[in-house]
Amino acid sequence: MEISSTHTIEASIRSDFDRIAAAGEEHWDNNRHYHSYLLRQLKGRCSHALDVGCGSGMFTRALAARAQQVSGFDLSPEMIGHAETASAMCGNVRYCVADVMTIHFPVGGAGCVASIATLHHLPIQDALARMKAAVAPGGVLLILDLYRAETMMDRLVGAPAACMSMLLRLLHTGRLRPPRAVRLAWQAHARNDRYPTLAEIRSICACVLPGARVRRHLLWRYSIVWNAPADGV
Ligand SMILES: C[S@@+](CC[C@H](N)C(=O)[O-])C[C@H]1O[C@@H](n2cnc3c(N)ncnc32)[C@H](O)[C@@H]1O
Numbered sequence: 690m691e692i693s694s695t696h697t698i699e700a701s702i703r704s705d706f707d708r709i710a711a712a713g714e715e716h717w718d719n720n721r722h723y724h725s726y727l728l729r730q731l732k733g734r735c736s737h738a739l740d741v742g743c744g745s746g747m748f749t750r751a752l753a754a755r756a757q758q759v760s761g762f763d764l765s766p767e768m769i770g771h772a773e774t775a776s777a778m779c780g781n782v783r784y785c786v787a788d789v790m791t792i793h794f795p796v797g798g799a800g801c802v803a804s805i806a807t808l809h810h811l812p813i814q815d816a817l818a819r820m821k822a823a824v825a826p827g828g829v830l831l832i833l834d835l836y837r838a839e840t841m842m843d844r845l846v847g848a849p850a851a852c853m854s855m856l857l858r859l860l861h862t863g864r865l866r867p868p869r870a871v872r873l874a875w876q877a878h879a880r881n882d883r884y885p886t887l888a889e890i891r892s893i894c895a896c897v898l899p900g901a902r903v904r905r906h907l908l909w910r911y912s913i914v915w916n917a918p919a920d921g922v
Pocket residue numbers: 699702703706720741742743744745746747748762763764765768787788789790804805806807810811
């Protein structure tokens with residue numbers, strides 16, 4: 690029973706993101722605004738980086754400049770198709786259509802494990818534990834995702850966030866809103882999307898990733914930065 694409902698959820702996520710990918714690649718979204726922040730958490734270069742739930746590979750390609758080899762994983766074949774086309778010039782990037790909850794990540798094999806806007810699709814605690822296990826000693830785990838507004842503070846940032854988001858989109862794309870096909874595809878997906886609250890994220894991190902820094906960002910997002918001890922303990 691549980692297995693078949695898990696399969697149904699994955700099938701629906703896969704078809705949502707196949708539709709979003711088919712609606713057309715956008716070169717800007719609110720996650721993109723935080724790429725430079727995430728990259729600043731990486732000290733120097735690393736040998737292998739993983740992008741968990743890589744979508745069309747926007748961040749995977751950014752990681753390619755900081756790692757000898759980058760692997761991007763995503764459930765959606767359409768997304769991976771876009772990622773491969775867009776990454777044709779990056780010789781050190783490879784993609785794989787896979788469920789990141791079942792694929793084998795070599796334990797302690799990656800200097801950087803990153804995941805953007807994907808954690809809320811996964812069983813959060815188990816997913817963080819899997820990603821943590823893949824980080825090499827001295828490496829870093831980087832998460833960016835969305836949270837659900839719960840507190841007065843969460844709601845207060847909504848208005849400035851909406852203004853900032855529109856302004857950034859205008860600057861980067863010349864439009865105030867995404868094209869209609871993209872909007873409709875995201876609206877259909879949003880009907881089944883559920884985000885954790887910041888308090889839930891902090892409590893899970895305290896248990897799975899002691900010492901991690903959890904930070905709220907203006908555009909409805911939070912980040913988790915966890916540095917693995919250099920001695921692997
Ligand atoms: C909102 S998109 C973000 C994509 C990309 N990280 C970015 O920043 O553009 C979330 C991605 O997570 C992927 N995803 C969700 N559940 C997954 C799973 N179990 N295994 C692999 N990918 C998954 C979806 O297919 C989708 O492409």
